[in-house]
Amino acid sequence: MSGMVSYLAGMAAEDAVAADYARRGHAVAARRWRGSRGELDLVLRDGAGLIVVEVKKARDFARAADRLTRAQMSRIAGAVSEFVAAEPRGQLTDVRFDLALVDAAGRVQILENVWA
Numbered sequence: 005m006s007g008m009v010s011y012l013a014g015m016a017a018e019d020a021v022a023a024d025y026a027r028r029g030h031a032v033a034a035r036r037w038r039g040s041r042g043e044l045d046l047v048l049r050d051g052a053g054l055i056v057v058e059v060k061k062a063r064d065f066a067r068a069a070d071r072l073t074r075a076q077m078s079r080i081a082g083a084v085s086e087f088v089a090a091e092p093r094g095q096l097t098d099v100r101f102d103l104a105l106v107d108a109a110g111r112v113q114i115l116e117n118v119w120a
Contacts, residue, residue, distance in 0.1 A: 041082030
């Protein structure tokens with residue numbers, strides 16, 4: 005049962021983050037997009053570019069931030085490479101990587117452009 009609770013909590017966290025970006029005028033291009041190299045939690049449109057968002061939920065923001073590993077970052081980068089292949093500018097598409105943190109109270113903190 006705890007697996008289902010974690011899954012639903014993750015979906016709720018992604019919903020909250022997507023709503024935050026929508027309020028700022030960014031349309032969702034993909035949610036939980038899966039390629040052969042990994043999964044992207046959220047991909048949003050930013051003009052002709054994209055914002056790729058990794059969502060992490062934990063009791064507090066610091067614990068959530070600690071959950072992003074180098075291995076995950078590598079998988080995300082590989083998945084982004086696959087995703088942008090279908091974009092009009094392909095690998096030349098501007099991409100920003102954000103980390104969205106969600107705490108136990110459902111508060112959202114977004115760290116923009118966390119890695120290149």
